[in-house]
Amino acid sequence: xxxxxxxxxxxxxxxxxxxxxxxxxxxxxxxxxxxxxxxxxxxxxxxxxxxxxxxxxxxxxxxxxxxxxxxxxxxxxxxxxxxxxxxxxxxxxxxxxxxxxxxxxxxxxxxxxxxxxxxxxxxxxxxxxxxxxxxxxxxxxxxxxxxxxxxxxxxxxxxxxxxxxxxxxxxxxxxxxxxxxxxxxxxxxxxxxxxxxxxxxxxxxxxxxxxxxxxxxxxxxxxxxxxxxxxxxxxxxxxxxxxxxxxxxxxxxxxxxxxxxxxxxxxxxxxxxxxxxxxxxxxxxxxxxxxx
Amino acid sequence: xxxxxxxxxxxxxxxxxxxxxxxxxxxxxxxxxxxxxxxxxxxxxxxxxxxxxxxxxxxxxxxxxxxxxxxxxxxxxxxxxxxxxxxxxxxxxxxxxxxxxxxxxxxxxxxxxxxxxxxxxxxxxxxxxxxxxxxxxxxxxxxxxxxxxxxxxxxxxxxxxxxxxxxxxxxxxxxxxxxxxxxxxxxxxxxxxxxxxxxxxxxxxxxxxxxxxxxxxxxxxxxxxxxxxxxxxxxxxxxxx
Numbered sequence: 001x002x003x004x005x006x007x008x009x010x011x012x013x014x015x016x017x018x019x020x021x022x023x024x025x026x027x028x029x030x031x032x033x034x035x036x037x038x039x040x041x042x043x044x045x046x047x048x049x050x051x052x053x054x055x056x057x058x059x060x061x062x063x064x065x066x067x068x069x070x071x072x073x074x075x076x077x078x079x080x081x082x083x084x085x086x087x088x089x090x091x092x093x094x095x096x097x098x099x100x101x102x103x104x105x106x107x108x109x110x111x112x113x114x115x116x117x118x119x120x121x122x123x124x125x126x127x128x129x130x131x132x133x134x135x136x137x138x139x140x141x142x143x144x145x146x147x148x149x150x151x152x153x154x155x156x157x158x159x160x161x162x163x164x165x166x167x168x169x170x171x172x173x174x175x176x177x178x179x180x181x182x183x184x185x186x187x188x189x190x191x192x193x194x195x196x197x198x199x200x201x202x203x204x205x206x207x208x209x210x211x212x213x214x215x216x217x218x219x220x221x222x223x224x225x226x227x228x229x230x231x232x233x234x235x236x237x238x239x240x241x242x243x244x245x246x247x248x249x250x251x252x253x254x255x256x257x258x259x260x261x262x263x264x265x266x267x268x269x270x271x272x273x274x275x276x277x278x279x280x281x282x283x284x285x286x287x288x289x290x291x292x
Numbered sequence: 293x294x295x296x297x298x299x300x301x302x303x304x305x306x307x308x309x310x311x312x313x314x315x316x317x318x319x320x321x322x323x324x325x326x327x328x329x330x331x332x333x334x335x336x337x338x339x340x341x342x343x344x345x346x347x348x349x350x351x352x353x354x355x356x357x358x359x360x361x362x363x364x365x366x367x368x369x370x371x372x373x374x375x376x377x378x379x380x381x382x383x384x385x386x387x388x389x390x391x392x393x394x395x396x397x398x399x400x401x402x403x404x405x406x407x408x409x410x411x412x413x414x415x416x417x418x419x420x421x422x423x424x425x426x427x428x429x430x431x432x433x434x435x436x437x438x439x440x441x442x443x444x445x446x447x448x449x450x451x452x453x454x455x456x457x458x459x460x461x462x463x464x465x466x467x468x469x470x471x472x473x474x475x476x477x478x479x480x481x482x483x484x485x486x487x488x489x490x491x492x493x494x495x496x497x498x499x500x501x502x503x504x505x506x507x508x509x510x511x512x513x514x515x516x517x518x519x520x521x522x523x524x525x526x527x528x529x530x531x532x533x
Contacts, residue, residue: 167389167393167396167397168400170388171386171389171393171397174386174387174388174389175383175388177383177384178380178384178397179386179397180348180367180369181348181372181377181384182398182400182445182446182449183369183372183373183398183400183402184369184397184400184401186369
């Protein structure tokens with residue numbers, strides 16, 4: 001029973017990282033119907049930037065903020081330069097471009113920083129917490145990971161719901177045609193969506209790298225699992241992304257705990273294939289209402 | 293009569309899709325505070341004409357101007373900011389948003405916080421049916437309510453010219469009469485300039501000041517609405533009533 005509790009709580013922390021990646025994919029998918037295969041590579045780059053800033057300033061939080069800002073800028077920059085030309089083109093064009101970006105970014109990161117594994121600091125203590133004498137299977141840092149993603153997700157939800165920028169984002173995502181005719185500058189809105197996705201991806205990189213170490217392809221498997229979480233959630237639904245991430249994180253932590261941690265990625269892929277076969281629209285896809 | 297400035301002028305416009313020419317040498321003028329009905333059979337180019345005015349389709353030749361300001365080849369989001377609101381046919385309601393959110397999108401770019409609230413209050417005063425449904429998903433509205441919503445949403449930007457594409461499409465006759473009545477009121481009470489594209493020529497001519505008949509991308513008649521409605525040959529040939 002103790003074991004079960006530990007695996008569950010530990011899974012929540014992992015799950016929130018997958019949720020963050022899933023959320024960034026959903027943001028981009030909703031706005032541009034593009035799946036950003038480079039999301040993980042972008043997070044690797046911003047996490048290296050964080051590491052550089054941390055090494056120079058000695059402050060984890062300076063690096064943290066630098067990575068988020070870099071993610072924001074990188075997302076906007078990529079949308080404006082290489083994505084804009086393939087928007088509203090056949091989907092394969094965007095697939096090729098984002099996979100190309102993935103290879104390019106990981107290659108450039110390798111050239112600049114080298115390919116060796118680097119340890120990345122955690123924000124808080126990673127020693128396990130106890131309730132009385134019972135180990136909980138999570139650390140202070142795991143709590144921070146879950147809380148950070150939750151805070152960002154809630155801030156994003158509030159922005160979508162209560163601000164003009166959020167209304168523009170939703171209008172452009174749901175019906176770009178109508179939005180343009182109402183004066184919404186859809187191009188700028190899409191840039192904003194990519195920027196926010198870049199920021200959330202950067203957050204995921206910061207949160208997961210203490211566990212995975214940092215190297216040019218360190219986010220690849222995290223990206224696959226984040227993508228799986230997004231598919232479970234329906235790719236269209238931010239809430240689905242969070243729930244999908246949590247389900248996957250907890251389920252995979254049971255796999256790791258009871259069967260062995262080297263099976264995690266395999267079971268993640270099995271989950272992806274299973275969802276695509278059984279319910280390709282995901283568990284939380286948005287209904288489109290009456291069409292007439 | 294003194295020369296009256298045209299609110300909206302379309303001059304010798306040519307437009308099309310790929311190799312197909314949908315409009316050829318089309319000129320229309322919509323005088324301020326009038327309703328101009330654009331009539332013709334399916335495929336005559338009516339919808340393309342509105343899309344060319346609002347920037348959805350690029351004009352290959354010719355010019356579109358609002359009160360003398362050139363709008364040709366500007367993107368749609370800038371043309372609506374210049375004062376020309378386009379209510380397209382069908383699919384214009386953002387069904388994933390609530391009624392109120394739909395309205396708010398229409399006024400987003402124009403007003404400050406206070407101005408937006410005032411425009412919203414004004415829309416609810418003018419259209420009580422929307423006020424009653426404001427927190428509902430727009431997907432739950434009936435066809436007539438949706439038509440009112442998209443018109444009210446376009447008015448949130450206080451346009452000078454309103455382009456309406458087939459507002460009667462798919463509506464019951466009683467509702468069509470209500471929508472036509474609304475368009476008439478917008479002209480009479482707010483001095484709005486309206487360009488009304490309609491298949492339902494009889495209803496449109498009943499409220500319009502001027503009528504323009506398109507056939508296969510060309511203007512074949514442009515007259516006072518009353519004159520057009522009385523022209524038996526034209527009616528039978530192009531308008532089918």
